[in-house]
Structures are given as C-alpha cells and as structure tokens.
Amino acid sequence: MLTFLARRLAQVVPTLFFVSILIFCLQQLLPGDPALVLAGEERDEQALAEIRARYRLDQPLPVQYLYWLGGVLQGDFGESMRIQRPVAELVLEKLPVTLQLGTMAFLVACLIGIPAGVVAAVKKDRAWDWIANGVALWGLSTPNFWLGIMMILFFSVELGWLPPSGYTSLREDFWQSIKTTIMPAFVLGNAIAAVLMRHTRSAMLQVLGQDYVRTARAKGLAEKVVVVKHALRNAAVPIVTLGALEFGQLLSGAVLTEQVFTIPGFGKLIVDAVFNRDYLVVQGVVLVTATVYVSLNLLADVAYILLNPRLR
Amino acid sequence: MRTGSCAAIAAALLFASAASAQTLRIGLREDPDVLDPTLARTYVGRIVFASLCDKLFDIDEQLRIVPQLATGHEWSADNKALTIRLRPGVRFHDGEVLDAEAVKLSIDRHLTLQGSFRRSEINVVQSVVVVDPLTVRLDLSVPFAPLIAQLTDRAGMVMSPKALREAGAQFGSRPVCAGPFRFAERVAQDRIVLERFEGYWDRASIHVEKVVFQPIQDTTVLLANLQAGQLDLVERVNPTDGAAIRRDRRLRLVGGDELGYNGLTINVGNGERAKTPLGQSARVREALELSIDREVINQVVYAGEFVASPQWVPPTSPFFLKDLPMPARDVARARRLLAEAGTPSPVVNLMIPNNPDLRQVGEVIQSMAREAGFDIRLQATEFASALQAAARGDFEAFLVGWSGRSDPDGNIYSFASCKGGQNDGRYCDAEVDRLLDEARAVPDAAQRIAIYRKVAALYLERDRGRIYLWHRKNLFAHSARLQGLRLVPDGLIRPQGVRLQ
Numbered sequence: 001m002l003t004f005l006a007r008r009l010a011q012v013v014p015t016l017f018f019v020s021i022l023i024f025c026l027q028q029l030l031p032g033d034p035a036l037v038l039a040g041e042e043r044d045e046q047a048l049a050e051i052r053a054r055y056r057l058d059q060p061l062p063v064q065y066l067y068w069l070g071g072v073l074q075g076d077f078g079e080s081m082r083i084q085r086p087v088a089e090l091v092l093e094k095l096p097v098t099l100q101l102g103t104m105a106f107l108v109a110c111l112i113g114i115p116a117g118v119v120a121a122v123k124k125d126r127a128w129d130w131i132a133n134g135v136a137l138w139g140l141s142t143p144n145f146w147l148g149i150m151m152i153l154f155f156s157v158e159l160g161w162l163p164p165s166g167y168t169s170l171r172e173d174f175w176q177s178i179k180t181t182i183m184p185a186f187v188l189g190n191a192i193a194a195v196l197m198r199h200t201r202s203a204m205l206q207v208l209g210q211d212y213v214r215t216a217r218a219k220g221l222a223e224k225v226v227v228v229k230h231a232l233r234n235a236a237v238p239i240v241t242l243g244a245l246e247f248g249q250l251l252s253g254a255v256l257t258e259q260v261f262t263i264p265g266f267g268k269l270i271v272d273a274v275f276n277r278d279y280l281v282v283q284g285v286v287l288v289t290a291t292v293y294v295s296l297n298l299l300a301d302v303a304y305i306l307l308n309p310r311l312r
Numbered sequence: 313m314r315t316g317s318c319a320a321i322a323a324a325l326l327f328a329s330a331a332s333a334q335t336l337r338i339g340l341r342e343d344p345d346v347l348d349p350t351l352a353r354t355y356v357g358r359i360v361f362a363s364l365c366d367k368l369f370d371i372d373e374q375l376r377i378v379p380q381l382a383t384g385h386e387w388s389a390d391n392k393a394l395t396i397r398l399r400p401g402v403r404f405h406d407g408e409v410l411d412a413e414a415v416k417l418s419i420d421r422h423l424t425l426q427g428s429f430r431r432s433e434i435n436v437v438q439s440v441v442v443v444d445p446l447t448v449r450l451d452l453s454v455p456f457a458p459l460i461a462q463l464t465d466r467a468g469m470v471m472s473p474k475a476l477r478e479a480g481a482q483f484g485s486r487p488v489c490a491g492p493f494r495f496a497e498r499v500a501q502d503r504i505v506l507e508r509f510e511g512y513w514d515r516a517s518i519h520v521e522k523v524v525f526q527p528i529q530d531t532t533v534l535l536a537n538l539q540a541g542q543l544d545l546v547e548r549v550n551p552t553d554g555a556a557i558r559r560d561r562r563l564r565l566v567g568g569d570e571l572g573y574n575g576l577t578i579n580v581g582n583g584e585r586a587k588t589p590l591g592q593s594a595r596v597r598e599a600l601e602l603s604i605d606r607e608v609i610n611q612v613v614y615a616g617e618f619v620a621s622p623q624w625v626p627p628t629s630p631f632f633l634k635d636l637p638m639p640a641r642d643v644a645r646a647r648r649l650l651a652e653a654g655t656p657s658p659v660v661n662l663m664i665p666n667n668p669d670l671r672q673v674g675e676v677i678q679s680m681a682r683e684a685g686f687d688i689r690l691q692a693t694e695f696a697s698a699l700q701a702a703a704r705g706d707f708e709a710f711l712v713g714w715s716g717r718s719d720p721d722g723n724i725y726s727f728a729s730c731k732g733g734q735n736d737g738r739y740c741d742a743e744v745d746r747l748l749d750e751a752r753a754v755p756d757a758a759q760r761i762a763i764y765r766k767v768a769a770l771y772l773e774r775d776r777g778r779i780y781l782w783h784r785k786n787l788f789a790h791s792a793r794l795q796g797l798r799l800v801p802d803g804l805i806r807p808q809g810v811r812l813q
Contacts, residue, residue, distance in 0.1 A: 032696030036703060038345075040353045041715060043703075043733050044432035051427050083500055084346045084484055090500060149532055156540040164536040165528060167502060262528045264502035272343065272501060277696055 008301060012294050019290040020072070020283070024065050027279055033057075034277035038081050055081055055280075068283065077287075078280035080273075087284035090269060095288075097167060098265035101181055101188070101258075102250035108189025109196055109246065114239065116193070117200025121208060122227060132197060139194030148187045148260035155183065165262040184261040188254050192246045199242050203235035210234075236307055244300035251296070252289035334521040336794075336812060338805060339534045339546035343501045343527040348484030349469040350421055350428045355715050355803070356527070358466065359547065362804040363506055363523050365489030366513075367468035368396060368415070369460055371718045373568075373800055375629060377460055381410065381470055381490060387755060391455035398446045402513045404472035405494040412448045416440040418470045419450070425481070430467045432733070434459065455753040457760065461719030465802075492518045492807055501527060517808040519796075538563065538789055544812060545790040545797070545805065550669075551617035557789045567787040568799035569619060569628040571716025573723065574673075575780035576600075576662075581738035582705030589658040590708060591737075596658055597776035599649040603684035604677055605641040606781050613672045619783045622772065624723040626783040628801060631720040631761055636768050646684035657685045663701065664711045666692040673781075674711060702736040710736065713784070718802060720764060721752055727778065728771050739777035744770050 035051045036043070052058040056067055071078055077087035120132035156164035162183055168176040207213065208231050216226045251266070258267035266285055273281035344357035349365055352358070370380040379385075385396045402410040419440045422430035436456040441449040452459070462468065475488035487495050492514070493506035504525040508518055526543065528534040531550045537543040539560065549557065549565065557565040578597060579586045589596045606620035622638045625631050650656050660681075664674040671692050678688040693701065702710050714734075716723055726732035729748050730740035744767055751763040771777050786803035796809040 030697075031700060032694070033700045033703075036699050037696040038353070039429065041734075042353045042429040042432070044429060045733060046431065047427055047429050054427060082345050083343075084348075084351070084482075085500065093500065149530075149536075152533060152536045156542075157536050160540060163542055164540045165533050166526060166537075166542070260530055260533055262502075262526070262530075262533065264499060268501055275694075275696065 004305075005298075005302070008298050012298070015294055016287070016290060020069065020287055021065070023283055023286045024061075024068070027282060028061060030274075030277065032277050034081060034279060037277045051081070068280070072287065077284040080278055080281050082273075082276050082278050082281075087280050090281065091266075091284055091288050094265050094269050094285075096169065097263060098251055098267070100170060100177070101185060101254065101263060101265055102247060104181055104185035105188035105192065105250055105254075106243070106247050108185050109192035110243070112189065113193035113196025114200050117197040118204055118227065118232060120197065120201045121204035124205065129201075132201070136194040136197045139190045139197075142190070143256075144187050144191065144254070145256045145260050147190065148184065148257055151183050151187065152260075165260070167263050167265075180261075181263070184254070184257050184263055187257050187261075188250060192250075195246065196239065196242065200235065200239055203238050204231060207231045207235045233307070237304055240303050240307065241300050244296050244303070248293040248296040251292050334519075334812060336520040336523045336545070336807065336810060337543045338523065338525050339537055339543040340525050340527045341529065341531070341534070341548050344504065344525070346484035347487045347495070347498070347504075349418075349466040349471060349487075349489075350425050350430055351484060352466060353429055356547075358802075359805050360504055360506075360525055361466065361469065361491075363493045363807045364487060364491045364495060365466075365469040365471070366402075366491045367464055367466075368470070369464045369468055371461075371464050371800060371802060373798060375718055375801055377464060377718075380464075381415075381468075385460065391457075391753065391755060392452045394450045394452070394459060395443070396448050396450070398448070399513060400446055402490055403511045404475070404490045405488045405509050405511075406472050406474055407511070408472050408474050410470055410490050411445045412442040413445075414473050415448045415470055416442055417473050417476065419467075421471070421476065422467055433462045433465075433467045455755075457752055457755045458717075458719035458721040461717065461722070464718055493523055496522075514808065519809075519811045520807065523807060535789065538791065541791065543791075544794050545788060547786070547788055547803070547805065549787040549789045551614040551785075551787060553789075554615060554617055554787065562792050563789055564792055564794075565787065565789050566797065566799060567617070567785040569626040569801055570784050570786045570803050571626065571629070571718060571723070571801050572714045572784065573621070573624055573626070573716065573780050574711070574713040574782050574784065575778055577702065577707075577710040577712055577727075577737050577778055578776070579705060579708050579710075579737045580775075580777060581740060582736060585705060585708055586738070588660070588708050589653065589655040590660050593653045593655075594775050595649045595653040596655060597779070599646040599653070599684055600660070600681060600686060601639055601776060601779050602642045602646040602649070603681040603686060604779075604781070605680060606638065608641075608680065609673055609676050610782055612676050613669055614782075614784075617787065618785055620781070621783050622780050623768070624727075624778075624780055625716075625720050626801070629720065630757060631764060633761070633765050633768055635765065636772070641680070643684050650685050657687055659687045659689065661689050661691055661708045662711060663691045663693050663698055663707045663709065665695045665698050667695075670711055677711075705736070705738070707736075716802075720760070721748075724748065724764075724767070725752070728767070737777065739771070739775065741770060741775065741777075 034057060035048045038051060039048055056064050079086055080090060116132045120129045123129050152164045155162045162179050167180050170177045213226060213231055216230045255267040255271050258265045270282060270285045340356045342356050344360050345352055345354045366381050368382040369377050372378050381399055381402060382396045383399050385394060387394055404410055422428055422434060436452045436454055437450050438453050439451045443449050470490055472488040476483055479486060492509060492512045494509045496505040496507045498504045506523045508521045534546050535553055538546050554565055557563050578590060580591050610616055610618050610620045619626060623633060623636060662674055664670045674690045678690060681688050701707050725748050726734040728739055729745050747763050747767045751760045754760055793813040795811045798806055
C-alpha cells in the first residue's frame with residue numbers, strides 16, 4: 001500500500017511538469033497579441049511597448065516559460081494583466097466557489113444517479129427501468145446553457161423563488177448562498193446523474209447475476225439487504241472511479257454553467273482570461289486544476305483499495 | 313474598546329437595514345478592468361468611474377462641456393495655455409483637500425506612469441503649473457482644441473495624492489478619488505461595491521446610499537435579473553429585446569444616441585492585402601457603398617433601434633455635417649462603376665468579429681452587395697484575433713465599431729491621419745492630414761465644422777477610406793422605480809439625481 005502510494009506520488013511531479021509545458025505552448029498558438037487586447041481601443045504604441053516589457057511578452061518563449069516556472073516554484077503565479085491582481089489571490093478567491101458548486105452538483109448527481117441506477121437494475125425491463133433510462137437520456141442530451149436559462153426564466157422570472165444569477169458565499173449568508181447555487185448545481189448535477197445512473201445500472205446488473213447474490217437470497221435475506229449491502233457494495237468500484245473523474249471535472253470549473261449563472265468560479269475565470277489573453281491567469285488556473293485532478297485520481301485509487309480488500 | 317465595537321455593530325446593523333432599500337444595482341455587460349484612471353481602458357470601467365471619480369469637466373446631454381471639479385477655464389491668446397480654476401472646498405474620499413497640487417500630481421502621473429493610456433490623450437501638455445492653490449495652468453506644445461474634452465474623461469480625474477503616495481501602481485485595487493461614492497470592495501467577475509461619500513461636494517444630488525455593479529455577460533440572464541428585481545438598471549440592452557421590455561409595465565427602456573460608430577475599415581495601404589480591387593480603386597469602394605442600404609441593416613438586425621449614418625459622429629453631435637448627404641442605394645450605378653473599374657465581380661474578404669449581431673450584419677451586406685456583382689466572403693473572427701489581424705494589415709475589409717469620444721477629433725484623427733495609431737487600413741492623404749491638424753488648433757466650433765466638411769469631401773466623398781454605416785444607441789433598461797437617469801451621449805451612468813422610489 002505504502003509503496004503503491006509512493007509510486008503514484010512520484011508520477012505526479014512529471015505529469016504536472018508536462019502539463020505546465022503543454023498549457024504554456026498551447027496558449028502561444030492562440031492568435032492575438034495580449035498587449036493589443038489589453039489596450040483595446042486605447043492603442044498607444046508607447047504604452048503597448050511598456051506593457052510588453054513589463055510582462056516580458058517581448059522575450060523569447062523559453063525565457064518567458066522559465067521566468068514563469070521559477071515564480072511558480074516559489075509560489076508566485078504572476079499577476080493578471082487585466083485587473084492587476086496576483087493570480088494566486090484570484091485562484092484562492094475562486095477556489096471555494098468552485099468547490100462549493102462542484103460538491104453540491106456532485107451531491108445532486110449521486111442522490112439522483114445512484115438510486116435511479118439501482119432501481120433501474122433491480123426492475124430491469126419494467127416500467128421503472130424505462131422511465132429511468134428515458135430521464136437519463138434527457139439529462140445527457142440537454143445542453144447545460146439551455147437548461148440553465150430555462151430554469152432562470154421559470155424559477156426566477158416567473159415564480160420569483162430564486163435569484164437568477166450571482167453568488168453569495170456560505171460565510172456571508174448560508175441560505176442565500178444555497179439559493180444562489182442550487183440552480184447551477186442542479187444543471188451540472190443533472191448531466192452527471194445521467195452518466196452515473198447508466199454506470200450504476202450496468203454494474204449492478206452484472207453483480208446481481210452473480211452466484212453470491214443468489215446465495216444471499218437463498219439464505220433468506222431481505223431483498224433490500226441483498227441489493228444494498230451485497231450487490232451495491234461490490235458494484236461500487238467502477239462507480240467510484242467514474243465519480244472521482246466527474247468530480248475532478250466539476251472542480252476544473254463549469255465553463256458554460258458558470259457563465260450563464262454568473263458564478264465567479266474557475267470556469268468563468270479561465271474563459272474570461274482566454275478571451276482577454278490574460279496568459280498568466282490561464283496558466284495558473286490550469287495548473288491548479290490539473291493538480292486537483294491528479295490528486296483526485298490518486299484518491300480514487302486509494303478508495304478502490306479500501307472498497308476491495310482483494311486489491312490490498 | 314467594547315463600546316467601540318458595540319457602536320460599530322449598531323452602525324453596521326443600521327446601515328444594513330437602510331442600505332437594502334437604497335442600493336442601486338447596476339448590471340454591466342463585462343467585468344471592468346483595473347480601476348486606475350491612468351491605466352484603465354474599458355467602457356464598463358468608465359461607467360464605474362462615473363460614480364467613483366469626479367473629473368475637472370463633464371459633458372451634458374447636448375455634449376456641451378460643463379465644469380465639475382473645475383469652475384471655469386480660459387485659453388491664452390495663442391491657444392497654447394489653458395488656465396483652470398478649481399472648485400473650492402472639495403475633498404477626496406480620504407479627507408484630503410483637492411487643490412492645484414493634487415491636480416498637477418494626477419496629470420503628471422497620466423503623462424509619466426509606465427503603461428499609461430492617458431499619455432496619448434494629453435501628450436500635448438508640456439507642463440502643469442500651480443498658479444495658486446485653486447488655479448492650475450496647462451502649457452501645451454501646440455494649440456490643441458480637444459484638450460478640454462479629454463479632461464471630461466479619465467484624463468481629467470483627480471486622484472488623492474496621499475493614496476497615490478501610499479499605493480503607487482497598486483492604486484487601482486483601492487482607488488481614492490473625489491467622486492460621489494467611495495470604493496468599498498471588489499470581487500473579480502462578481503461585483504464592485506461603492507458606498508456614498510458623505511463629504512462629496514455635491515452631496516445634495518446623491519439620493520442612493522450604495523451602488524453595486526454586477527458584470528453579467530449573457531444578455532438573456534442580464535435581462536432576467538432585471539425582470540426578477542435583482543437589478544435596477546442594465547446597460548447596452550440588445551435592441552431585439554426592446555419590444556419585450558416595452559411590454560413589461562415594471563420596466564422602462566430608454567436610449568439616446570451614442571458617440572461612436574460602426575463601419576467598414578478598408579485596407580487601402582497596409583501591406584500585401586491592400587492590393588485588391590477594393591483597396592486600390594475608389595470606384596470599387598464607391599460601388600460597395602452604393603450597393604448597401606444602411607437603413608436595411610438597421611431594420612433587419614437592430615429592429616430599427618439604431619441610426620443609419622454615413623458619418624463619424626452621430627446626428628446629435630454639434631459636429632454632425634448637415635450638408636453631407638447619405639448616399640441612397642443605387643445598384644445600377646454600382647454595377648456601372650464596377651464595369652468602369654474593370655472588375656465586374658470583385659471578391660472581397662470581409663472580416664467580422666464573431667458575435668451574433670455583427671455576423672448577421674455581414675450576411676445582410678453580403679446579400680445586398682451580391683446584387684451589384686460583389687462576391688463578399690465573410691470571415692467571422694474571434695475579437696482578439698481580429699484586432700491583431702487588423703493592426704498587422706492582415707485583412708481586406710473589417711466590420712468594426714468605435715465607442716466614440718465627445719470631441720469629434722477622437723472619432724477621426726487617429727483613424728484617418730497618415731500616422732494615426734488606429735489607422736489600420738493605412739489611408740494617407742497629405743491634405744487630409746493638414747486639415748485634421750488645422751481642426752485641432754482652432755477652438756471655435758463653427759470653424760472646425762467647416763474644416764471637417766473639407767475632410768469629409770476628401771476622405772469620404774472622394775476616397776472612401778472608410779464606409780461608416782450606423783450609430784448605435786445607448787439602450788438602458790431599468791425598473792420603473794428608478795427615476796432621474798440622465799442620458800448623456802457618452803453612455804455613462806451618472807448617479808447624480810438618480811432616485812429609487
């Protein structure tokens with residue numbers, strides 16, 4: 001177990017290094033001069049030259065990369081060109097927002113997806129199965145931004161129950177915070193619930209056909225116990241993997257949903273930064289999300305081992 | 313200590329209860345950039361500044377220049393020195409006194425700070441002289457009539473010397489000015505909160521206690537917030553949403569002419585891509601103009617809410633040339649011109665910023681010009697990439713807008729003069745250059761109009777270095793309980809006189 005963990009940890013460093021080079025290079029492929037975008041209408045050659053010098057945009061790429069990497073290793077992610085605030089500060093400001101939204105969306109997904117998958121598997125080829133499958137198909141194929149706008153129009157404009165957009169932090173006002181995030185969390189969770197439901201269903205079907213389930217039933221155990229304790233626990237491994245990956249994706253920011261609901265999280269930060277060619281912000285956010293993603297993968301591996309004693 | 317904190321809590325509670333009723337919530341279409349008058353660049357940033365930082369001068373609904381932090385000004389006989397008298401008793405948000413020294417410090421900072429975007433606006437200023445505590449004199453290198461107009465915007469904002477000393481280049485993260493509201497907090501991409509400044513020199517005109525700006529990019533969501541009562545006022549409403557807003561009894565739609573324009577920039581001299589029939593022949597450009605019906609664009613794409621126009625200033629501007637006609641669509645004549653130019657069906661690659669309404673404009677132009685024989689190919693390009701392509705000369709024609717300045721010089725000089733920083737098509741004509749410089753040197757409006765008429769005769773009627781198409785309107789939607797909003801053509805939201813019932 002320990003050597004396994006150590007080996008996986010050792011893989012993290014080169015992965016992140018590779019990610020950092022990749023994101024740096026990919027960005028340079030984007031057309032558009034950051035200084036020109038920053039200047040917008042105020043295109044003054046002298047000011048442009050000063051901006052290029054200040055952010056080292058006039059230097060060769062490897063030099064720019066090394067300066068950036070050097071800073072990152074010392075915990076300095078540089079500064080946003082657009083609003084002139086440290087990138088690390090922006091990331092720290094957005095992290096709780098994205099964490100909250102991601103966690104809530106994940107909860108929504110699990111609460112809907114897993115029970116629906118279990119029911120669909122147990123009631124295979126009956127009405128409940130068809131209904132669950134139909135809903136899952138709908139969830140998978142509904143575009144986030146459309147569902148988001150429809151929910152805003154219905155719950156905020158028509159009924160006036162929830163604020164249409166914006167974000168209040170949990171610390172500021174707990175209920176208001178829940179109110180501002182429940183719609184985006186549902187929109188995000190909805191799509192993932194569908195994926196989770198499909199996976200849970202197939203994993204459960206596989207397990208339910210196994211001998212030990214028949215044995216459990218033959219022992220006279222209640223159906224509930226058989227399904228939840230014996231079948232679901234063994235079906236959980238692929239579900240956990242998928243869940244961790246989906247959660248990782250949630251934490252890298254939900255671009256469209258955050259845009260529609262104006263949630264100031266990672267997704268919005270990174271999209272705005274790309275359009276503004278705010279390179280340092282893009283690099284910083286991608287590096288942080290890559291780290292989160294890699295860590296979640298690691299956690300999923302640990303969870304396997306805890307769930308499946310045979311892997312120990 | 314304990315009484316202090318109790319008092320603070322009591323004050324906070326009192327404030328919170330009163331603030332909920334008296335908070336003006338404004339929806340912006342983008343997140344503003346840095347809130348430093350020297351370094352700022354965006355239009356939405358200027359909207360925030362209108363509540364935060366007063367300027368030496370302001371403009372009114374008729375585009376007249378009115379004093380704000382100044383009380384008056386006079387030009388020297390040779391038009392090379394501008395003396396400004398300051399309003400007495402004005403204080404900054406930090407309690408410091410606004411005097412001639414502070415004005416000098418702010419203008420000097422605009423002229424010297426690294427990365428200043430104000431330098432090019434006022435670089436004719438050679439020195440700022442403190443005459444007495446309430447009088448400053450700006451000495452210029454050449455006569456420059458648009459200077460006062462520049463001082464009605466960010467170049468005329470006066471920043472607290474104490475805050476500048478303490479914050480330096482970080483001033484923008486906690487700006488301290490002399491406007492009606494003081495900076496309270498900013499959460500990037502979420503909100504900017506300003507609180508009323510009780511020591512404001514024109515305190516009687518301010519009726520709300522707080523202003524909150526919220527950037528919301530999606531126009532549907534922006535409008536939904538207004539309809540749901542989460543915002544009181546939103547800027548730059550989509551013209552196509554106009555009908556729905558007018559139907560809603562709780563909302564009001566108001567709009568006035570803006571200062572800018574939208575039109576076609578044509579590459580006539582910037583590199584290889586200028587060597588097209590359109591770039592080389594004024595006849596082909598005239599044919600293109602004649603094939604387009606500007607009013608059709610306005611009706612089809614903008615529900616008729618905007619103003620079709622062939623000029624660089626809108627009809628409400630005193631500098632609008634009344635005797636410059638808008639050419640009517642004439643397909644037969646356009647075909648004749650193309651035949652004369654020897655290119656009956658020229659190919660034109662038209663670059664358009666990739667957003668829905670401008671793409672639609674491109675399609676309307678494409679189909680109208682096709683009837684005259686043009687083969688227009690649309691290149692929808694993401695905005696940042698389009699900007700760079702335009703600056704490099706990597707375009708044939710570019711559908712682009714300009715937000716406009718209150719002085720006409722700001723709409724034409726850097727676009728049409730040979731060395732102009734925004735002259736992407738590299739139009740260059742010695743006589744136009746001479747006239748544009750002449751228009752800068754005379755403060756008299758009537759004389760300047762006569763000069764601009766001559767510029768139009770060459771730049772538009774003879775050469776068609778650019779084809780102006782329409783002026784937008786500043787469309788605002790607000791809740792019916794908001795009153796007293798003044799519509800100044802610069803499209804900024806001035807909090808003076810605004811009330812929430």
